[in-house]
Amino acid sequence: MTQKPLEGVRVIDLCVVWAGPFATMLLGDLGAEVIKPENPFVFQPMTRGAMARPPQMLIGASIAWAGGLPHNEVGDRPWDYNPTFVSLYRNKKSFTVDLRRPEGLDILRRLVAVSDVVYENNATGTMEGLGITYEWLKAANPKIIFVRVPAYGSNGPYAHARALGVHLEAVMGHSLLRGYDDADPSSNTAIYSGDYLAGAQGAFAVMTALWNRDRTGEGQLIEIAQAENAAAMFTQAIMDYSLNGNVQAAMTNRDIDGRSPSGVYPTVSPGTAATSDDRWIAISIDTDEQWSAFGQAIGSPPWATDPRFAANAGRLEHHAEIDAHIAAYTATQDDYELMHRLQAAGVAATPVLEASRMFDDPHLRARDFFKTQTQPASGAYEYVGPLWKFPGTPVEYLQPPVMFGEHNDYVYRDVLEVSDAEFEALKAGGHIATEYDASVP
Known part of the structure; x- marks a missing residue:
């Protein structure tokens, strides 16, 4: 069988929402083994949905791509078929562990020792609060590659500011540039392109770091501030101000180089x-x-x-x-x-x-742009497929969107080789589960 581009690379996905999960999805599409630790006692909003167990009334009031569910029904496992989640968590593995407790952190340490990459995009200070630092990771694996993707960097006056893509857009000034010239910026709809840019850049950073490690034997710490990365969306405005002192404003859909119409x-x-x-x-x-x-x-x-x-x-x-x-x-x-x-x-x-008309576009169909994902919890739906076509190495759906705790046995028994006694102790302690604890709303 032809080897996949990143086959043999193991990535620990400590990511939330979009910017991080998109990057690890790209790595998974390329054949990396992406393992996501998930806490049965802590729900990460906008990662597996808005709530673990949303009330039925919330479904009808939610934006479809963020809170919609199949047949508009909550069902038994809404965290497994939230649309945001299933669009980002193909080709990944999920196991459960509570990283807030010493035994859970030790499980992560042991997983780091047999992995290549740790990737996270949490708010600044979250990892440190758990005791997960680059020094801690290096103690477990001196060759580890640690990728951090905070909103505004790990230092400076904005370091601890919380942000989603829409906030980045506003802080960076993109919201002022992409509107209509006869409308107030408040009329703009929200976009999250900064997340996807950060994800693509982060996946590329991982691959260059792997290349460097293969040459030198050294791992490294990589930080990508999403706001700085998002500035690439409007380089022309930054350069115009830097070189000419001009403050650009919204130009509707006109050409930035003045070509008309x-x-x-x-x-x-x-x-x-x-x-x-x-x-x-x-x-x-x-x-x-x-x-x-x-x-x-x-x-x-x-x-x-x-x-x-x-x-x-x-x-x-x-x-x-x-x-x-x-x-x-x-x-x-x-x-x-x-x-x-x-x-x-x-x-x-x-x-x-x-969006719905894209499914009927002849060009997208000819390019095999959509792939059917079949998942036990939600059934079969079409989603955007892998971004590349490589003639020599396959890039494909290897696994549908991962169920919560689906790979507990694989990670604990096969990868970490825990004993039966330790497995049962961790299960009794609530670390090993296939659904969120009843205390999680």
Whole structure:
């Protein structure tokens, strides 16, 4: 059987919410063995859901991607099929242990001794409060790679500030840049792109650290401040201020390099934004030649051949006027049909898809973008699959989203080789479980 890219690498996942779990998911997709210790007495919000046992009334009031459940029913094990969790915890293993107690911390120490990477993205001070420091990890395994992904770094005035991706967006100023020029930033919807950027960067950092360890025999401590990493989303604004003293503001969907027109325009829709079935198309024109081709593709209306718009400088000056003309035209068109017509003319264009329409997109289907995950607790659903296709080494679903405590026997008996007596003692002490303790709401 062909070896997977990271086969033989063991990662301990001490992560929460998105930024960390996304990174370890990428590593798991590449074949690393990712083991997640989970505490039966402590529920980590937004990791396996909002609550271990949410009331039924909360399901209908929750955002679907964060608190929705299959068939809108709480069921017996809601922590195993929360949508946020199942989208991030394929190709991972779960075992339970209470790290707050000495015997639980000793179990982690023994696992560190036979692992390659420890990855965490908890609030600054959380690991230290448990006694888990880089020095402690190195004592267990001198070659360990410890990756930390705090919101704002482990030192400095913001070190202990709590944050999710939406908070990072605001602190870094992205919320001011990505809005509309005629609207207050408070009208923006929340986005969490900083989480995914941190996850991708963290997975890359792990692979470079493994490469370095293979060459030198040395492990290392890696810290990625999510806020600093997220700054890559708006480098142009940072550089414009640093070099020119300009404070950029929201520019709607226009091109950062001043190419015109560039925007998102309405198309024939079965409904409205209120019902989430309004439809739009993104169009971006880079050159004067593309502008001419665009005009011909839409039937050469008089405004498209207006000499004022022949060169980019003129189009940029009259961007709002052109936008109004384009929107009036596109509002009569089917988004996919118009996309194909414009792309055939050499103009960049694509529908802006509401999430459910992605499942019917021919290109995504041709790329095998979605994979079916079948889990005993929730059944079969389609999710975004691995991000890569490698001809020589497979990147695939190796295991559906992990059930709570699913791999207790594997970790304790096979990896740590605990005795039967120790296993039973840990089980009697509440460390080993397959569901959250009844005291956890």
